[in-house]
Amino acid sequence: xxxxxxxxxxxPKPRRWTRKEYYKMGEMGFFDGDxxxxxxxxxxxxxxxxxxxxxxxxxxxxILREVFGKGWAIRIQNPLSLGEASDPEPxxxxxxxxxxxxxVKHPTTADLVIEVADSSLLxxxxxxxxxxxxAGIMDYWIVNLPERRLEVHRNPVxxxxxxxxxxxxxxxILKEGESVAPLTKSDVMIDVVDLLPPRYEKSxx
Amino acid sequence: xxxxxRHIIPESKPYRWTREEYYKMGEIGFFEDKxxxxxxxxxxxxxxxxxxxxxxVTLVGEVLREIFGKGWxxxxxxxLSLGINSDPEPxxxxxxxKIRDFEESHPxxxxxxxxxVDSSLSxxxxxxxxxxxxAGIADYWVVxxxxxxxxxxxxxISDANAEFGFSYGDKMIFKEGDSVKPLAKPxxxxxxxxxxxQSVSKPKEKDNA
Numbered sequence: 001x002x003x004x005x006x007x008x009x010x011x012p013k014p015r016r017w018t019r020k021e022y023y024k025m026g027e028m029g030f031f032d033g034d035x036x037x038x039x040x041x042x043x044x045x046x047x048x049x050x051x052x053x054x055x056x057x058x059x060x061x062x063i064l065r066e067v068f069g070k071g072w073a074i075r076i077q078n079p080l081s082l083g084e085a086s087d088p089e090p091x092x093x094x095x096x097x098x099x100x101x102x103x104v105k106h107p108t109t110a111d112l113v114i115e116v117a118d119s120s121l122l123x124x125x126x127x128x129x130x131x132x133x134x135a136g137i138m139d140y141w142i143v144n145l146p147e148r149r150l151e152v153h154r155n156p157v158x159x160x161x162x163x164x165x166x167x168x169x170x171x172x173i174l175k176e177g178e179s180v181a182p183l184t185k186s187d188v189m190i191d192v193v194d195l196l197p198p199r200y201e202k203s204x205x
Numbered sequence: 206x207x208x209x210x211r212h213i214i215p216e217s218k219p220y221r222w223t224r225e226e227y228y229k230m231g232e233i234g235f236f237e238d239k240x241x242x243x244x245x246x247x248x249x250x251x252x253x254x255x256x257x258x259x260x261x262v263t264l265v266g267e268v269l270r271e272i273f274g275k276g277w278x279x280x281x282x283x284x285l286s287l288g289i290n291s292d293p294e295p296x297x298x299x300x301x302x303k304i305r306d307f308e309e310s311h312p313x314x315x316x317x318x319x320x321x322v323d324s325s326l327s328x329x330x331x332x333x334x335x336x337x338x339x340a341g342i343a344d345y346w347v348v349x350x351x352x353x354x355x356x357x358x359x360x361x362i363s364d365a366n367a368e369f370g371f372s373y374g375d376k377m378i379f380k381e382g383d384s385v386k387p388l389a390k391p392x393x394x395x396x397x398x399x400x401x402x403q404s405v406s407k408p409k410e411k412d413n414a
Binding site for chain 2: 012014021024028030031034042043044045047120122127
């Protein structure tokens with residue numbers, strides 16, 4: 001028989017940061033040189049860049065330049081300004097226009113976002129997918145290195161169960177040998193195999 | 206809009222703030238609007254304080270000062286410097302020494318920590334307990350206003366299931382009518398009812414055998 005008053009009071013909650021506060025912290029030398037990104041008010045450390053991840057990102061870079069060419073900006077591991085409390089740094093983002101367009105403000109959306117996932121798979125599938133869906137990013141791909149496949153997320157929808165209230169309704173899993181066209185360049189097919197690094201042995205930590 | 210549950214995904218690593226960064230944030234005015242504390246690298250906003258809470262904290266402070274006297278400092282809602290990533294502000298901390306010992310820096314331990322809890326029971330029983338156990342605080346009490354009892358936690362142990370890898374091996378409940386002896390002064394006896402405000406919204410509880 002608890003009092004109504006106590007039922008309304010919430011448990012202590014984590015402080016959420018705005019992008020302004022986050023950049024101020026960066027200016028003041030916080031983060032100790034670590035690579036970090038801001039996801040809906042929480043600061044996350046990014047994993048160290050192991051070889052397979054680096055190769056995966058470079059392959060995405062090569063393919064995207066080939067496929068998209070002039071009239072599109074390709075940004076690699078640079079920030080997207082998504083709302084007041086998010087500043088993710090996706091492995092690759094394609095935005096209509098030219099890289100010079102973003103001299104004053106980072107892009108606030110992207111036509112295609114690609115994350116290369118090795119150890120960060122769950123983070124990319126859950127936190128990041130919900131974030132990108134919320135931001136209305138129509139085409140979100142995860143290059144899943146451990147399982148050697150491409151996960152294509154489309155059709156952002158509201159979903160109360162998802163971390164930030166949004167998720168992708170359509171998820172396609174594509175394996176080596178299959179191919180997919182970006183939503184905004186539907187005449188060009190990208191082969192999944194071109195996005196995957198060569199098979200490798202995980203080196204001992 | 207806060208999410209209803211904590212999504213803990215093992216590989217995503219929330220950045221853990223150091224106390225230095227936390228104090229710098231305070232200096233530049235990040236926390237003007239809310240009371241906060243630093244718990245193992247996470248900045249947590251504290252719940253608002255209601256009067257029964259304040260009454261109880263004051264009662265606890267008075268009782269401890271009376272019992273412990275000289276050679277001890279009773280600090281209310283002041284920081285403890287526990288490790289590089291934690292700066293909690295327990296409701297009451299009993300610290301050996303004199304007030305001036307802590308001019309330069311906050312105490313790095315306490316002989317007894319007491320949290321008065323109205324609404325955040327689970328948080329103080331679990332998360333905070335794990336933090337204090339990790340810091341080696343030998344005697345940790347939760348004054349539970351809702352159930353009108355004191356929960357005494359003792360014997361810090363390592364515990365893989367606990368949030369910060371530690372918890373208390375012994376947990377005892379003392380109700381109104383009981384008394385508790387603090388580890389730092391086992392000859393002293395503290396009546397549970399001396400630490401509780403008069404019940405306000407709940408009907409008076411009967412003494413059950």
